[in-house]
Amino acid sequence: MTETTTNSGSALETKLEPTAGFSIKAFFRSPAAGAFMGFVAVFVLFSIFGYDRNFLSVPGMTTWMNFASIIGMIAIPVGFLMIAGELDISTGAVVPASTMTVAIVSQHYEMPVMVGIAAALAVGALIGFINGFIVTRTRVPSFIVTLATLFAVAGITLYLSIFFINNTNSFYHAPDWAKSLFGGKVFGFNSSVFWWLGMIAGFIFFLHYSPKGSWVFALGGDQESARNAGIPVRKMKIGLFMLCSTSAAFAGVLQVITFNSATSQANFGLIFNTIISVVVGGVLLTGGFGTVMGIVFGVLTLSIVTQAIGFTQIDRNLSFLIIGVMLLIAVLLNDTFRQLATSWSTAKKK
Amino acid sequence: MSDVKPVLELRNVDKSFGPIDVLHDISLKVGAGEVLCLLGDNGAGKSTLIKLMSGVYQPTRGDIMMDGEKITFISPRDAQERGIATVHQFGGTYPLMSIGRNFFMGAEPTKGVWPLKVFDRKTANRIAVEEVQKMGITRITDGDRLVGGLSGGERQSLAIARAVYFGARVLILDEPTAALGVKQAAHVLRIVNQAKRRGLAVIFITHQVMHAMAVGDHFAVLIRGAVAADFHKGEKTREQIADLMAGGESMAELEANIEGYMETHGGQPPPPAH
Numbered sequence A: 001m002t003e004t005t006t007n008s009g010s011a012l013e014t015k016l017e018p019t020a021g022f023s024i025k026a027f028f029r030s031p032a033a034g035a036f037m038g039f040v041a042v043f044v045l046f047s048i049f050g051y052d053r054n055f056l057s058v059p060g061m062t063t064w065m066n067f068a069s070i071i072g073m074i075a076i077p078v079g080f081l082m083i084a085g086e087l088d089i090s091t092g093a094v095v096p097a098s099t100m101t102v103a104i105v106s107q108h109y110e111m112p113v114m115v116g117i118a119a120a121l122a123v124g125a126l127i128g129f130i131n132g133f134i135v136t137r138t139r140v141p142s143f144i145v146t147l148a149t150l151f152a153v154a155g156i157t158l159y160l161s162i163f164f165i166n167n168t169n170s171f172y173h174a175p176d177w178a179k180s181l182f183g184g185k186v187f188g189f190n191s192s193v194f195w196w197l198g199m200i201a202g203f204i205f206f207l208h209y210s211p212k213g214s215w216v217f218a219l220g221g222d223q224e225s226a227r228n229a230g231i232p233v234r235k236m237k238i239g240l241f242m243l244c245s246t247s248a249a250f251a252g253v254l255q256v257i258t259f260n261s262a263t264s265q266a267n268f269g270l271i272f273n274t275i276i277s278v279v280v281g282g283v284l285l286t287g288g289f290g291t292v293m294g295i296v297f298g299v300l301t302l303s304i305v306t307q308a309i310g311f312t313q314i315d316r317n318l319s320f321l322i323i324g325v326m327l328l329i330a331v332l333l334n335d336t337f338r339q340l341a342t343s344w345s346t347a348k349k350k
Numbered sequence B: 001m002s003d004v005k006p007v008l009e010l011r012n013v014d015k016s017f018g019p020i021d022v023l024h025d026i027s028l029k030v031g032a033g034e035v036l037c038l039l040g041d042n043g044a045g046k047s048t049l050i051k052l053m054s055g056v057y058q059p060t061r062g063d064i065m066m067d068g069e070k071i072t073f074i075s076p077r078d079a080q081e082r083g084i085a086t087v088h089q090f091g092g093t094y095p096l097m098s099i100g101r102n103f104f105m106g107a108e109p110t111k112g113v114w115p116l117k118v119f120d121r122k123t124a125n126r127i128a129v130e131e132v133q134k135m136g137i138t139r140i141t142d143g144d145r146l147v148g149g150l151s152g153g154e155r156q157s158l159a160i161a162r163a164v165y166f167g168a169r170v171l172i173l174d175e176p177t178a179a180l181g182v183k184q185a186a187h188v189l190r191i192v193n194q195a196k197r198r199g200l201a202v203i204f205i206t207h208q209v210m211h212a213m214a215v216g217d218h219f220a221v222l223i224r225g226a227v228a229a230d231f232h233k234g235e236k237t238r239e240q241i242a243d244l245m246a247g248g249e250s251m252a253e254l255e256a257n258i259e260g261y262m263e264t265h266g267g268q269p270p271p272p273a274h
């Protein structure tokens, strides 16, 4: 008896079906929906309060875009790891390790700039490999593993900086071509903004279009089933950790060439900024769900609130409050959007 | 049936997890076009046994043979590449991913040329929906739907459809009918028979005597990690099989005990033995 009802129901459903494509409804089911709405809300709010304080001017735009590009190129691979069910907080030590590597190799040892960059990226890749290796071979949660490498790498960076150049800070002047490629400015936008845009395209392709993108979600959705389905769980995870640390190292390279200075101080703020961006961006903390564009909007929103508040009449001291409230609202909203995403077909049947 | 050359064979296989011995001296074989039903109580070791055959675990001792040759499955992927498809008892689907992506997980269809090869969403969705409908789940018509919105039985049917689609030589189903309605269970049994006719070797785990008898050619009963009985179709009656499945205790006796207890205790079933 139940069969007959299901069958007639499905006949109806097939008739209603051919409205796939893009639609407003589809947008609200996407993990990026909440992040996009948050971004619009913050942007509009800041435009109103910042209209006569140059929020919409070029210097206003570039301030938060330049900041966003550095956070963003790290936040997206951090988001990949979160989608895969892992966390990486060692980035706060990878960036200074990378800046010091460039300075030591290319300034003090006078090697060509490309050697310095390659060395910095190799340092990043190695740290990522160590993170991934420990996480996949032990049962220690990645939060703890990367907390340990955060401190270990920060310590090694300080120690080796003193060892090689007897200073915890350094400087580096890149040759002109490298300066304009990695640390130049176009209408006030740093090179890092353009690098970030390119990386966004690559990351979107990898996560949402390439066949391996599915595997990232499967790792966070159900790791055991992913392994049973033949997915090389360890290799994928190690690869994602390496992508994350190497991206952080690249951000360090861009920083040292842009600002001509390097520091060995761990950047703890960066850790919070990347994780807040990822969560505001609609990535599920427990893994299995998220989008690149969501993270991008998360990064942009965070950057506006923290960097552009000086271009508005809003009291600068309120920016942390706004971030805190925004984070909570985002998580609540994202829960709702996820429910919508899972149940949309049932709602459609009426 | 015994003259069929075994596709997959276990020879004196033991499996232990550290100090815990789960399987002891298992020898079993399954041939092409044959359905082996694995029966046994909860915790008897059925799932562990099929995980040895699908590359999830490696045996502690003993050999696995495929087509008469000794092999070692180094990973689930290795077993899959040799044509062994498995539906495990738990999991197998990812709630926050689409039906199409779930169906092709680990074996994604692509279009375009490297390095711009992309996941072929349309093809994946179309095949996934077709295959799931063959399992009698006609309500599923859109491959973009997230699996989290499906019922438990629909998810299980998706996992089974996937294994049937990818299984080239051996199909292993661990309690595939557990979450299914009467109609869908019948579909699964029909699919098992189809797979058998296509010449696949099928290993089928169930707790339901009727399902076992409907498809099984060959039965093996596990009791506490050892093969307690190994017989062919028609060699034992339904009652005998049921008794073996209950771990060797007589079901008729158990039922009579419970009935007797309920009569004297105002319809209350007895409390569990321990």
Ligand SMILES: Nc1ncnc2c1ncn2[C@@H]1O[C@H](COP(=O)(O)OP(=O)(O)OP(=O)(O)O)[C@@H](O)[C@H]1O
Pocket: B017, B020, B022, B040, B041, B042, B043, B044, B045, B046, B047, B048, B049, B089
């Ligand atoms: N990874 C493991 N480590 C330790 N013990 C295990 C492990 N996997 C299974 N076991 C033990 O092996 C025994 C058999 O488990 P198994 O899952 O194979 O049983 P089963 O026959 O499939 O039972 P069911 O009918 O409930 O599915 C159980 O006692 C279980 O506790």
Ligand SMILES: [Mg+2]
Pocket: B046, B047, B048, B089, B174
């Ligand atoms: Mg089992």
